Amino acid sequence: MAPALPPLNWFRAFEAAARNLSFTAAAGEIGMTQSAVSQQVKSLEMRLGVPLFDRKARGLALTDHGRRLLPQVDAALATLTGATAAFATDQATDLLTVSASISVIQWVIAPGLPEFTERHPDIVLRLIGAVWPDEFTQTAADVEIRFGSRKQAGSDAELLGTDKLVALKSPELDGKLEDLPLIEAVGTSDGWKPWAQAAGIAPLSPSLFVDSYGPALQMAMHGNGVCLVHEHLATAARRQGLITPAHEASLTANENYYLSMKSKTAAAVAFRNWIVASVCAADTPDKIG
Structure with a gap:
């Protein structure tokens, strides 16, 4: 079994001290006390079994062992810095x-x-x-x-x-709603049966099922049938002429x-204010041609 590596802080203290040739300057740079830096370097020397610095009255000097170790520690710390930088968000954002x-x-x-x-x-x-x-x-x-x-x-x-469900279809899909394929999103308590009742027409049975309103809208946009979705989901598609109402009736939804x-x-506040304002504007009828 490979021996455990010395703590990373010992290497950081050694690298800073070697670069500055001063425990005091190294301490100020890495946010530690001078005595802590000195102690961590001493601990590293004891673990390696060799002196890394000559302690002199006017400062530090690297020993041959210190000069040998420094380039490798520099490279290792640079690798770690580069690896973590990929996950860090710019502090200005x-x-x-x-x-x-x-x-x-x-x-x-x-x-x-x-x-x-x-x-x-x-x-x-x-x-x-x-x-x-x-x-x-x-x-x-x-x-x-x-x-x-x-x-x-x-x-x-x-x-x-809004809490309104509306029937939508591709402008290219012709025919009465009752004669067209119907697309229903599963996992909700709403659907074509209660919508038909609210619209005052005969019961309707869907022939295509998807797991949510998004795919239902996508399927309808490509002419696969009529979807029943929350009206504000289709605002952008309606403005682009990709989808159009298949019936004027709507149903108050149980899930929203x-x-x-x-x-x-x-x-977070900026995003909330933006999307609420956008959806409120989209739900205003005269906003959609």
Whole structure:
């Protein structure tokens, strides 16, 4: 079994002292006391069994052993610095982690993100996608946008957008809604049956099932049928003429999108204010042609 390596701090103390040829200067550089640096270097010398410095009245001088060790310690510390730098965020920026329903990331955040980044160029944004409520417990986010019931979202969450489900289809898909394929998102208590009842038409049966509203909207946009989704998810697609209403009726949904603030940093508040304002503007009927 290979012997244990000396502590990294011993090498840091040695490298700083060797570069400055002073325990006092090394201590000020690495945030330690002079006696601590001296003691750690002494401990390293005892572990290696050789002297690394000649202690002189006017300062330090490297021994031949010290000169031999220094380049290797320099290289090792440089490697560690480079390896960790890849994971470090620039201190001049704010890292904001947003955990959100994949549907919201795809259809709400992504289309409007250029506006947010233009307003807040110093915020580094990390988006974590989720589908089901329990997936949010696996991440530590500054802002969460969950899909589910009010009870699942929690009392501190705010409704994002409207609670209305609307029927949408591709402009290229012709025919009456009752005669077209219907796409339904599973895992919700809403669907085509209660929507048809609210619309006052005969019961409807879907023929294509997906796991969330985002894929349902994607499938409808490509002409695979009519989807039933939250109206604010389709704002960007409607503005681009990629999707159009298939019927004027809507249904009040039991499950919706809720935003929760898990931190009160300036970046988190800025993101919350931006997305709430964006969704509110999108839900205004005259905003969509």
